Amino acid sequence: MAKIGVILAAGRGSRMKSRLPKALQPLGGQPMISLLLQQASQVFDRLVLVVAPGMEDVSALCPEADIAIQSLPKGTGDAAKISSSCWTDEDEVAFLYADNPLLTSETMTKLIERRRLTGASLSLLTMDLEEPKAYGRVLLNSCNNVVKIVEYTDASEEERQIKLCNAGVICALGKDLRTWLSILPFHEKSQEFYLTDLIALAAESGKVVHVCGNEEELMGINDRQDLAQAEKNLQKKLRVSALKHGVTLQDPESVWLSPDTEFGRDVVIEPNVYIGPSVRLGDGVRIRAFSYLEDADIACEASIGPFSRLRGGVKCGEKSHVGNFVELKNTVLKQGVKAGHLSYLGDAEIGKETNIGAGTITCNFDGKNKFQTLIGDQAFIGSNSALVAPVKIGNKVIVAAGSTITEDVPDLTLAFGRSRQVNHKKAAERWWQKFIPTSRSDEKIKGE
Numbered sequence: 439m440a441k442i443g444v445i446l447a448a449g450r451g452s453r454m455k456s457r458l459p460k461a462l463q464p465l466g467g468q469p470m471i472s473l474l475l476q477q478a479s480q481v482f483d484r485l486v487l488v489v490a491p492g493m494e495d496v497s498a499l500c501p502e503a504d505i506a507i508q509s510l511p512k513g514t515g516d517a518a519k520i521s522s523s524c525w526t527d528e529d530e531v532a533f534l535y536a537d538n539p540l541l542t543s544e545t546m547t548k549l550i551e552r553r554r555l556t557g558a559s560l561s562l563l564t565m566d567l568e569e570p571k572a573y574g575r576v577l578l579n580s581c582n583n584v585v586k587i588v589e590y591t592d593a594s595e596e597e598r599q600i601k602l603c604n605a606g607v608i609c610a611l612g613k614d615l616r617t618w619l620s621i622l623p624f625h626e627k628s629q630e631f632y633l634t635d636l637i638a639l640a641a642e643s644g645k646v647v648h649v650c651g652n653e654e655e656l657m658g659i660n661d662r663q664d665l666a667q668a669e670k671n672l673q674k675k676l677r678v679s680a681l682k683h684g685v686t687l688q689d690p691e692s693v694w695l696s697p698d699t700e701f702g703r704d705v706v707i708e709p710n711v712y713i714g715p716s717v718r719l720g721d722g723v724r725i726r727a728f729s730y731l732e733d734a735d736i737a738c739e740a741s742i743g744p745f746s747r748l749r750g751g752v753k754c755g756e757k758s759h760v761g762n763f764v765e766l767k768n769t770v771l772k773q774g775v776k777a778g779h780l781s782y783l784g785d786a787e788i789g790k791e792t793n794i795g796a797g798t799i800t801c802n803f804d805g806k807n808k809f810q811t812l813i814g815d816q817a818f819i820g821s822n823s824a825l826v827a828p829v830k831i832g833n834k835v836i837v838a839a840g841s842t843i844t845e846d847v848p849d850l851t852l853a854f855g856r857s858r859q860v861n862h863k864k865a866a867e868r869w870w871q872k873f874i875p876t877s878r879s880d881e882k883i884k885g886e
Contacts, residue, residue, distance in 0.1 A: 439528050439529060439530055440483040440484060440525075440526075440528075440530070441481065441483045441529070441532070441550065442483065442486060442524070442529045442530065442531045442532070442612075443481065443482035443485045443486070443532050443546075444486045444518065444521045444524070444532065445471070445474065445485065445487050445503075445536055446514055446517045446518070446533060446536060447459070447460075447496055447536035448490040448511070448517055449461070449490075449536065449537065450490065450511075451463065451537075453660050454661060454665070455662070459490070460537055460659070460660075461489075461496050461537070462495060462496060463659070465539055465659075465669055466669070466672050466676075466697050467732070468696075468697075468715055469496075470536065470537070470659065470668075471496065471499060471536045473539040473540065473672075474536060474538065474541060475500050477541060477542055477543040480543040481543050481546045482546075484503075485504070486506060486521050486524040487500060487503045487504070487506070488517045488518075488521050489505065489506075489507060489508070490507070490508055490509075496536075506520045507520070508520050511630075513625075513628070513632055513633075514533075514630075514631070514634075515631025515635065516630065516631045517633075518619055519631070522612075522619065527612045528611075528613070529612040530609065531609070531611070531615055532549065532550065532607065533606075533607065535606050535607070535658065537660065538606065538656060538658055538659075539659065540654070540656070540657070540671060540672060541607065541655060542655060545563070545649070545655065545656075549562075549609050549649050550609055552647055552648075553609050553647065556645065558583075558646060558647040559611075559640050559645055559646060560609065560610040560636075560640040560646045560647075561610070561646070561647050561649060562646060562647070562649070563605035563606065563607040563608075563648070563649055563651055563656060564576050564602050564603060564604060564605055564649065564650050564651070565602070565604075565605050566601055566603075566650050567603050567653055568601065570600070570603050573603035574603060574604040575590070575593050575597050575598065575603060576602045578602070583641070583645050583647055583648075584641060584647065585641050586637055587637050587638070589634070602650070604634060606633075608633070608637070610640065614643075614644075617643075618636045618643075619636065621639065622635050622636060623635055654674075654675075655671075657671070673694060676699070677690045680699075684701070684705075685707065686705065687707050688706070688707065689709035692709045692711075693709070693710075693713070694711070694712040695713050696714055696715045696717065696732075698716060698717075699713050699717050699719070700719065702719060702722070702738065703722070704721060704722045705720075705721075705723050705724075706724045706725070707724075708724075708725060708726045709727050710727050710728045711725050711727065711730075711731075711743075712730045712731070713725075713732070714730075714732030714733070715732055715733065716732065716733040717735075719736050720736055720738040723736050723737075723739070723740050724742070725742050725743055726741070726743030727744045728745045729743035729744060729745065729746045729747070729748075730746070730747045730748070730749075731746075731748045733749060733750055733751050734749070734753070734754070734766075735753045735754070736748075737753075737758070737773075738757075739756055740755070740756065740758045740759070741758075742754070742760045743760070743762065744761075745763050746760045746761065746762065746764050746766075747764075747765040748765075748767075749765075749767050750768045751768045752768070752769055752770075752771075753770045754766075754775075755770075755771055756774070758771045758772070758775045758776070759776045759777070759778065760777050761779050762778075762779060763779065763780045763781075764777050764778070764779065764782075764783070765781070766783050767784040768785050769783045769784060769785065769786045769787070770786070770787045770788065771783075771788050772787075772788060772789050772815075773790045773791070774790055774791040775790070775792050775793075776792075776793050776794065779796035779797070780797050781794055781795075781797060781798045781799065782799045783800050783811075784803075784808075785809065785827065786800045786802070786810065786812070788813045788817075789814040789815035789817065790816065791815060791816045792813055792814070792816060792818070795818075795819050795820045795823060796821045796822070797821050797822035798819050798821070798822070798823045798824075798825070799823075799824050799825070800825045800827055801825060801826045801827060808827075809827035810827055811825050811827045811828070811829055811831075812829075812830040812831065814835065814849065815834070817831055817836070818835070818836045818837070820837050820839030821839045822839055823839065823841045823855075824841070824842045824843070825837075825843045826842065826844045829843055829844065829846060829847075830846045830847070831843065832846075832847055832849035832851065835848075835849065835850070835851050836853070837853045838852065838854045838855070838856065840856045841853060841854055841855035841856050842855045842856065843855045
């Protein structure tokens with residue numbers, strides 16, 4: 439008997455007012471379905487995605503999953519039927535929803551184990567809400583087992599007072615599911631089959647138990663307001679997890695994290711920091727205020743910011759420093775490198791203990807292609823230097839401030855790439871005599 443997780447992801451998400459399917463709406467810096475896939479893959483032996491035609495981008499997020507195509511939008515019950523070719527009667531099958539992306543592997547496991555331990559025909563996820571809103575209400579019998587789900591629009595005033603609500607996710611044996619799905623009623627008004635109708639069918643033939651969770655985890659996402667609330671819930675969870683692992687967040691609510699962020703010990707994050715996907719922070723790293731990081735690996739004791747932007751495959755070595763208004767893209771800073779102010783370093787590799795002066799730019803793009811800048815160890819790049827790639831600067835090179843470097847510079851060399859300064863004293867005198875007020879025209883020009 440295999441455990442099969444079926445993810446219903448065919449929804450277009452019309453209420454999102456978006457060109458993207460609902461499953462691809464961003465949450466935590468990635469498509470929302472990716473969060474669910476990461477959790478489900480820890481629980482199930484195999485995953486099945488039910489998608490609509492033209493949703494290849496959704497399918498591509500889980501290439502190892504079986505794909506079932508729901509050609510016409512006939513509801514969740516129809517989507518479940520279509521998936522039945524991907525599982526057997528002996529399998530243990532759970533139906534999940536792409537728009538429930540915060541569902542955890544722990545809750546999925548509880549749902550499976552609850553059905554097994556009680557010998558129930560089916561297990562259902564529920565929520566006990568103070569404000570149930572328009573969720574379907576779950577009716578229980580005297581034994582605390584589920585009898586049926588009543589949709590809000592069909593519920594009586596008495597039923598609407600019930601606070602136990604349907605979270606949608608169910609688990610049962612394939613054999614039973616196949617039977618119940620074959621007799622699901624068709625709703626003429628909506629032209630759909632509802633998976634929720636399966637609960638009453640299961641209750642008639644056996645016992646239906648439920649696992650109660652919290653709304654922050656189990657909430658469904660139908661529109662932009664729901665998406666914003668889910669992001670808020672996710673960020674709260676990520677911040678709590680970071681704090682528990684020893685990260686110092688000086689102003690937690692102003693820090694944005696991603697689910698895959700990795701933290702070492704004694705990391706400090708100052709206010710108003712955004713950390714996107716694929717970021718690793720080593721021991722003792724400090725991220726100063728108003729910095730933006732994604733796809734970056736920051737080694738021990740490095741300091742980033744304030745007002746720094748790191749993206750596109752950045753690696754910062756131990757005790758390196760990236761200061762205010764410095765942007766790094768696809769760049770490696772080795773141990774002890776300092777880039778303190780107002781610089782752009784793209785497609786570059788910079789050796790140990792090198793100093794990058796304020797205003798330095800690696801000119802990596804010629805309008806069509808990108809090229810690499812290589813800088814050796816213990817080099818000193820003067821302020822306001824333009825390094826035109828492809829170019830290689832050796833160890834212990836000094837580049838004079840204001841230089842434009844277009845050719846390779848060998849080790850232990852002083853490189854000038856600027857015009858010689860010329861001082862014209864008389865020209866300044868003529869200028870002042872022309873533009874100073876008449877009342878001062880007879881004043882002696884200072885410096886004569």
